[in-house]
Amino acid sequence: MLKAILFDAYGTLISTGDGSVKAAKRILERNKRPDISPDQFYARWKGLHRQHIGSLKTFMTEENIFRLDLSRLYREYGLMGDADLDVEMMLETLGNRKGFPEVKEVLRDLAQDYMIAVGSTTDTAPLLQDLKRNELEIPYVFTSESMEVYKPEKAFYEKMLFGLGLSPSEALFIGDSLIDDVQGPQSVGIRACWVNRKGAEAGNIRPDFEIQSLAEIREITEKIK
Secondary structure, three states, rough: OOOOOEEEOOOEEEEEOOHHHHHHHHHHOOOOOOOOOHHHHHHHHHHHHHHHHHHHOOOHHHHHHHHHHHHHHHHHHOOOHHHHOOOOHHHOOOOOOOOOOOHHHHHHHHHOOOEEEEEEEOHHHHHHHHHHHHHOOOOOEEEEHHHHHOOOHHHHHHHHHHHHOOHHEEEEEOOOOOOHHHHHHHOOOOOEEEEOOOOOOOOOOOOEEEEEHHHHHHHOOOOOO
């Protein structure tokens, strides 16, 4: 029996927008490097970030990973500025993102019948700030920082289930990442719904359900016994 809806945060409830690329542009402008594309610079930064998370032996917060990876980028691109100072331009974008239009109404509706929780790869403070500024009332918030583990490690989802007192069959995970929000939850037996806002191809990963908007969730929950 379905008892809880577990949501990813960024890209699912809250739009990441273009704040990160704008921050990359500011960083490059400060370093007087108009020859470097902000989009490519941020894409490389994001790639390093993902690799770093996947190779951690000891837990580290996202903020510290951001700092280390920007320092590495400065060496790669030959930037002469102070990476430890310039990273603040990226950190300032966190906690200042907007929720998708349908989210507040969807959460209010689902909360009548299910436990609602968020499980996100993020430090805790910026996520709480984003939830508050978007007036999203979610009683259970789990972050990589609070649980000291990142998606898609099995422990991330297992700790969420333990904290909510649920078995895998009693939960549905909803998110926009095929790796983190579909393959990850499925690895511990949680059904997963892929939010495919851009109409992408799933490839070899098979979500249990697929939607383009959170407004379609009720159609999914009605199919689950």
